Amino acid sequence: xxxxxxELFTNHGADILSYGGLVLCVLIFSxxxxxxIFSAYNFRILIQAVCVYAILCMGAMFVYAxxxxxxxxGAQVGVYSILCILIANKTxxxxxxxxxxxxxxxxxxxxxxxxxxxLGLPSIVTSIFLMSIFSGIQALIMEKLALNSVAITxxxxxxxxxxFMIAMIVIVAIVSIVLFKYxxxxxxxxxxxxxxxxxxxxxxxxxxxxxxxxxxxxxCVALGAFLLTARTGAxxxxxxxxxxxxxxxxxxxGGMPLSGGMRSKISSALIGSFTYVILSNGLILSGVDxxxxxxIKAIVFIAVILITCRKKDGVLPx
Amino acid sequence: xxxxxxIAALGLAAIMGLSTLTACGKGGSSDTTQGGSTVETKHHKxxxxxxxxxGKAVEAIKAYxxxxxxxVDCEFSYTTLSTYxxxxxxxxxxxxxxxxCEGIILTADMGTTSIIKExxxxxxxxxxxxxxxxxxxxxxxxxxxxxxYFLGTVCDGWADAxxxxxxxxxxxxxxxxxxxxxxxxxxxxxxNQTVVAKAFTDKINEYNxxxxxxxxxxxxxxxxxxxxxATYFSENADIDxxxxxxxxxxxxxxxxxxxxxxxxxxxxxxxxxxxxxxxxGANGNGAFRGTMCSAPEAIAYPLCLLIDKLNGTVYKDLPAxxxxxxxxxxxxxxxxxxxxxxxxxxxSADYKDALITGEDIVNMCAxxxxxxxxxxxxxxxxxxxxxxx
Numbered sequence: 283x284x285x286x287x288x289e290l291f292t293n294h295g296a297d298i299l300s301y302g303g304l305v306l307c308v309l310i311f312s313x314x315x316x317x318x319i320f321s322a323y324n325f326r327i328l329i330q331a332v333c334v335y336a337i338l339c340m341g342a343m344f345v346y347a348x349x350x351x352x353x354x355x356g357a358q359v360g361v362y363s364i365l366c367i368l369i370a371n372k373t374x375x376x377x378x379x380x381x382x383x384x385x386x387x388x389x390x391x392x393x394x395x396x397x398x399x400x401l402g403l404p405s406i407v408t409s410i411f412l413m414s415i416f417s418g419i420q421a422l423i424m425e426k427l428a429l430n431s432v433a434i435t436x437x438x439x440x441x442x443x444x445x446f447m448i449a450m451i452v453i454v455a456i457v458s459i460v461l462f463k464y465x466x467x468x469x470x471x472x473x474x475x476x477x478x479x480x481x482x483x484x485x486x487x488x489x490x491x492x493x494x495x496x497x498x499x500x501x502c503v504a505l506g507a508f509l510l511t512a513r514t515g516a517x518x519x520x521x522x523x524x525x526x527x528x529x530x531x532x533x534x535x536g537g538m539p540l541s542g543g544m545r546s547k548i549s550s551a552l553i554g555s556f557t558y559v560i561l562s563n564g565l566i567l568s569g570v571d572x573x574x575x576x577x578i579k580a581i582v583f584i585a586v587i588l589i590t591c592r593k594k595d596g597v598l599p600x
Numbered sequence: 601x602x603x604x605x606x607i608a609a610l611g612l613a614a615i616m617g618l619s620t621l622t623a624c625g626k627g628g629s630s631d632t633t634q635g636g637s638t639v640e641t642k643h644h645k646x647x648x649x650x651x652x653x654x655g656k657a658v659e660a661i662k663a664y665x666x667x668x669x670x671x672v673d674c675e676f677s678y679t680t681l682s683t684y685x686x687x688x689x690x691x692x693x694x695x696x697x698x699x700x701c702e703g704i705i706l707t708a709d710m711g712t713t714s715i716i717k718e719x720x721x722x723x724x725x726x727x728x729x730x731x732x733x734x735x736x737x738x739x740x741x742x743x744x745x746x747x748x749y750f751l752g753t754v755c756d757g758w759a760d761a762x763x764x765x766x767x768x769x770x771x772x773x774x775x776x777x778x779x780x781x782x783x784x785x786x787x788x789x790x791x792n793q794t795v796v797a798k799a800f801t802d803k804i805n806e807y808n809x810x811x812x813x814x815x816x817x818x819x820x821x822x823x824x825x826x827x828x829x830a831t832y833f834s835e836n837a838d839i840d841x842x843x844x845x846x847x848x849x850x851x852x853x854x855x856x857x858x859x860x861x862x863x864x865x866x867x868x869x870x871x872x873x874x875x876x877x878x879x880x881g882a883n884g885n886g887a888f889r890g891t892m893c894s895a896p897e898a899i900a901y902p903l904c905l906l907i908d909k910l911n912g913t914v915y916k917d918l919p920a921x922x923x924x925x926x927x928x929x930x931x932x933x934x935x936x937x938x939x940x941x942x943x944x945x946x947x948s949a950d951y952k953d954a955l956i957t958g959e960d961i962v963n964m965c966a967x968x969x970x971x972x973x974x975x976x977x978x979x980x981x982x983x984x985x986x987x988x989x
Binding site (some may be wrong): 331425514 | 650653677683685692713735739740786
C-alpha cells in the first residue's frame with residue numbers, strides 16, 4: 283500500500299498537487315468567505331476573469347512545452363485590444379477588428395517562431411524585441427489619440443456573456459487538447475522541450491513545428507485580446523500589462539514543468555488559471571488586507587515551485 | 601505519506617493563517633449619539649478602491665475610515681486600483697461587489713464606463729474621491745455622470761488648480777528666483793496640470809512686464825510617468841527653481857539629488873511625508889519649498905452620498921451629479937509644514953486630528969438628519985486647508 287502510494291505520488295505528484303491546490307483554494311475560501319465564493323454573481327465574475335487567462339495559457343502551453351517562454355504577450359494583448367476598438371469604431375464591425383488582430387497575431391507568431399531560428403537567436407530574444415515594439419506602438423497610439431483610454435462604440439455585450447465565455451474556454455480547450463495529445467504538433471513541441479537536439483537528429487523539421495506552435499499561440503492571444511476588449515469595453519496605455527508574468531504564474535500553479543517537455547499538459551493551463559483567479563478573488567472575499575494579498579500570493583507561488591519543481595538532484599523536472 | 605503530511609500541514613497552516621487575517625462582518629443597525637440625541641444608523645459595507653496600496657495618504661485614509669467606522673456604522677473593504685489598466689479595475693470592483701459591498705468609492709477614473717455598467721447591474725452605487733473623473737466627464741458623460749448609479753465625486757483639491765499655480769508664481773517672485781523650470785505629466789492624462797503650468801507662466805509674464813530683473817520660465821517638460829531625464833539639469837544648468845506640477849517628490853527630487861542639484865528650490869504637488877518633510881524650507885538641504893495635497897476627510901462627500909442613497913433618502917437640494925472641489929492643504933512655508941505635522945490627520949494618521957468627525961458625517965447625512973443639506977456638505981469641504989488646522 284505504502285509502495286503504491288509512493289509510486290502514485292512519483293508518477294502523478296504534479297497532478298495531485300495542482301488539482302489538490304485548486305480544491306484546497308476552493309475549500310479554504312469557501313470557509314473564509316462564508317460561502318460568498320459560490321454565489322451566482324461570483325461565479326460569473328470568476329468565469330469572466332478566468333476566460334482570458336485560460337485561453338492565453340492554453341496557447342502559451344505550446345510555447346512553454348518547448349521549454350521556451352514569451353514575454354511579449356502582454357504588450358501584444360494591449361495593442362490588439364486598442365486596434366480592435368479603433369477598427370470596430372471606424373467600420374462599425376467588431377469582426378473586422380477581430381480578423382485584423384488575428385492576422386497580426388499570426389504574423390507575430392511567425393516572427394517569434396521562424397525569425398529566431400533563422401537568426402539563430404533564442405526565442406526569448408525575439409519576444410523581448412516584440413515586447414519593445416508593441417509597448418512603443420501602444421504608447422504611440424494612445425499619445426496620438428491624446429486619451430488615457432479608448433472605449434468601443436459597438437455593442438459587444440454578447441461576447442462578455444458568461445455562457446459565451448464558457449463556450450470559448452471549452453472550444454479552445456478541446457482544440458488545444460486534440461492538437462496537444464493527438465497530433466504531431468503536440469508530440470513534437472513536447473519532444474523539443476525534452477531534448478531539442480535529439481528531436482532534430484531524429485529527422486524532424488523543428489522550425490516548422492515551432493512556427494506552428496507560435497501561430498497557435500498567436501490565435502489564442504488574438505482571441506484573448508478580443509474577449510478582454512468585450513469584457514472591459516475599453517483599452518489604453520496599460521492594457522495587457524502584467525499578462526506575461528500572470529500566465530507564467532498560472533501555468534506553474536497548474537503544475538507545468540518550468541522546462542517544458544513530455545510532462546506538459548493542457549490541464550495545467552486550465553487548473554492554473556482557475557487557481558490563480560480564485561486565489562485573487564478569494565483573498566478579497568475573505569477580507570484580507572490588500573498589502574497582505576501580494577505577500578500571500580508570493581508565498582503560495584514559492585510553495586508551489588518548491589513542491590512541484592524542486593528535485594533531489596537539483597535539476598528541473600522534464 | 602510524508603508528502604501527504606506536508607501538504608496537509610501546509611493546508612492547515614494556510615487556513616489558520618488566513619483566518620487570523622480576515623475580518624468578521626456584521627449586519628443590522630446600531631445607535632449613534634448625535635448632539636445629545638440618539639440616531640439609529642443602518643449598517644452598510646462600502647468598498648474603497650485606492651489608487652495605490654501604500655504611502656502617507658493611504659495610511660491616513662484608512663486611519664480615518666477606521667476612526668469613523670463605528671459611528672457611521674459602515675464597514676470598509678479596500679482594494680488597490682490601477683491608474684492605467686481597465687481590466688484590473690473592473691476585476692477589483694467585481695470582487696468588492698462579490699464580497700458584499702453595497703457602495704463603492706473610486707479614486708481612479710480608468711475603465712469607469714464598464715465599472716458603472718457592472719455596478720448598475722448589481723445595484724451597487726459608486727462615488728468618487730481624490731479624482732476629477734476628467735476623462736469620464738468629457739468622453740463618457742452620459743454613461744458615467746448621467747448614470748443614476750454614479751453619485752458624484754470630490755476632486756483632489758480643485759478641479760481647476762489655477763490658484764495654486766498663481767500662488768507658486770507669487771512665491772517665486774517674492775523669493776527672487778531668476779530661472780524656473782516647469783514639469784508636467786502628459787496633457788492627455790492630466791490636462792489640469794497644463795492649465796496650472798499656464799497659470800503660473802502667465803502670472804510670471806505679467807510680472808515681467810514691469811520688472812527690472814525679469815524671471816525666465818522654461819517651456820514645460822512633459823514627464824511620461826517616468827523619472828525626470830538625467831540630462832535635464834545639464835541642459836538647464838541656469839535654473840534656480842523648479843515647479844513640478846507632476847509629482848516632484850517621486851519623479852524629480854531623486855534626480856536632483858543624483859545630479860547634485862539640491863540647490864534648486866522645488867515646488868510641487870503631492871505629499872509623501874518623507875524626504876519632502878526632511879528637506880523642506882529650513883530643514884535638511886531645504887530643496888522643497890512648496891507642495892499641495894488633499895485632506896483624507898474629503899472622503900466624507902462620497903460617503904454621505906452613498907449612505908443616503910443606500911438608506912433611500914436624498915438631500916432636498918441635491919443637484920444633478922457633479923464633481924466638487926475641496927480646499928487643498930497648501931504648504932508654502934515652515935509654519936505651514938509645522939502646522940500640518942502637528943495637527944493634520946494626513947500627517948499623523950490619527951483619527952483624533954480629523955477635521956470632520958464620524959458624528960459630523962452622521963449629522964451631514966439626510967437620512968440621519970432631516971435638516972442636513974447638500975450645500976452644507978459641500979461647504980464643509982471648503983474647510984480642510986492649512987488655515988483650518
